Amino acid sequence: MNDQPEPPMMRRPPGGQPNGGPGGQPYRPPLAWSEEPQQRRRYTPQPGQEPLQGRPGYAPRQQPQPIPPQDRHRRPGPAAPPPHRPHGEPGGPPPRRPHDPRRPAGATPPPKRRRRPRRVLRIILVIVLLLLITPVALMFYYDAKLHRVDALTNYAGRVGDTPGTTWLVVGTDSRADLSQEDKDKLATGDSDGARTDTIMLAHIPTSGKPMLISVPRDLYVPIPGQGSHKVNSAFNAGGPQLLVQTVEQFSGVHIDHYIEIGFGGFDKLVDAVGGVEMCLDKPLRDPKAGLRLPKGCQTLDGAQALGLVRTRAFPNADLERVVNQRKFFSALMSKATSPSVLLNPFKLIGFANGAVDAVTVAKGDHLWNLAWLAFRLRNPVTTTVPTDGDQVTDDGDSLVPGETTSKFFEYVSRGVEVPDDLLTASTGSVIGN
Template identity: 35%
Template sequence: MSAESTPGPGIPGETGTTSPRRSAKGRRRKPPTGRRRALTVTAWTAAGIVVLGGTGAGYLYFKLNNNLKTVDINQALGGDRPAKADNGSENILVLGSDSRSGSNKKLGGGTDDGSARSDTAMIVHVYEGHKKASVISIPRDTLVDRPQCTDTKGTTHPAAGAVMFNEAYSTGGAACTVKTVESLTGLRMDHYLEVDFSGFEKLIDELGGVQVTTTKSIHDPDSHLTLSAGTHTLNGQQALGLVRTRHGVGDGSDLGRIQLQQAFVKALVNQVKHIGLFTNPKKLYDLADTATNAVTADSDLGLVNSLMSFADGLKGISSSNMNMVTMPVQYDPTNPNRVVIVKSKAQLVWDALKNDRPIPASATKGTATGEAKGVVSSS
């Protein structure tokens, strides 16, 4: 299903008021919604596989090319956008999506209504020289002012105030999400990559698992995950459970889940770097086939050779050169199940990216974290 599948009416769990929550400090504890965990993680998986698949999968170009889905962001948004950076850097919006049909339904449960939802988004800023990157996670339940936007079908959606960030996707798909991110940040999104949830487990299994170290035991019956403290090689099902986990760590919030996802992404990058796929052409092709089936790209990246060329430019970025942060937020004082942007600190982030500089530590100091940092690390 493409990014422009029938928008859903909303995301279960967004507006309910009966979700259990901690009374202390107003922190929330919502039950996981099931389908949309790990999607941003899968994006990095797919990007890594496409990088490694560049040469080996070339002879199967046409099959892989037919796997890719595209969305024309530039045509939908027109010229009313921030200017492209002239310092050699690039910004990529990576978004996870989950269809309510097919294999996603099997993985996540729920109704088979054929709609799609969005998970936590990541802005990936690749610095000049393509040796370093900063990754900024945007919590899906951040309250934002969504600008007027036109989707890729030509339908215009009016602006809306104080709505959840992922409402932009359910309203107008990829184009409205990009428009919202550009409005929030003042930064041009040079590319858009969307990854479907259903390929996540298969990708991890085809990689041979991902090794992580847990500093604390994790037990979360909701995500079907039990891990003792120590080093583990997670298969696809376990990896999915890890990045779905909320109640097993931290304060039980989406912010804690993001901390786990960020740690897992670094472990995943390490795994992809050292897996030696070029000695196994069949495995290489299987991974490339799975990854390209899972990806929706903007039109500029909508051919396999374009996507591989783009991804090839990212392969010099190691996990040690990836700075991963969460957009500066605090819990909404009127609704602890939502977060609000700390605008002064967020502006430090956007200014740093605009000028192709590192994000200052002061930008995230004192903001909400979910209290799960350090629970998982790459081994």
């Protein structure tokens, strides 16, 4: 007797035939509810039972839908990628740029040119800042290198402030910082110390043109603590302080600034600006000053210019020399403030180097004060202090101040224009008008 269960196909259906169903079809057992196809089941009422659809509040039975066995352990995957569309078609990526053979494949494309105007603007801004900052920085640098002396000191009975601005300009024969080679080249000699051969007042009045006034070194005036002597002896006896005090007391004009120019560096000042053009009415020769110049207009270098402002080879000696000194000084200031120098960094820096070597100023004076003076003295009124003529004194032949001298300085002390009848000029100067 076989105890093995018969296959499902051979099981007997309840109340049915063993090997088949209706119509002779093979019998299959009913599927489990989770394996039945997804379809609505039809409700068949039993005999004597009212249909459910007609009952009030009826709703079809809701049963949870089972998860198919093959999907029970499946995890959700990534979203499907969008359909591929070629470059340039609607809905697709933008068209590709043509390949540049100068750029290797895969290289980062160059940045857009929209930033170029901003970059150019930054470069221009940097250049403008450099042009503004550099001159200011150089001015402070050279100002710190200027030689200074305590020339404008207060003393009992000092003249108070007078209208306008007045500089005392002093030229000395100081040979400090000159090598023997420089002394031979400039024919300065070997004298020690410093004596003043040039005394001028640069006066900027409140009205009228600026004035460049020569004070003859032989002017016989009272010197505080020394008695009456030639004015240049004040510098020899007491230096800049005594000279300033002497000039203030006999002129009645308050000195606001002081500038002293020595031999050393003077030639560099002239050479730095490319020389100064001067016109001579006649040839000029002075072996003592190492000077040999022909007649006519010519450009003087530093050595020739120094010889010209030093020479006294004229019939009126010092009276002619001061005229030439004023004319040359004015021409030098005009050349130094010309565009050919100010716009040329090489000439401008060379002139500043020469000024630092040749110039000594009072404490409290600065390089920008000198620049302001140079601009104002490009075309000044030039004159010599009027006197009452020659007189023999204990110091030899001297120039004696008189009534015209007092009238002249009265106008200057008031800061107004001096009348033409008080302006003097020496005739026979070697430098033409």
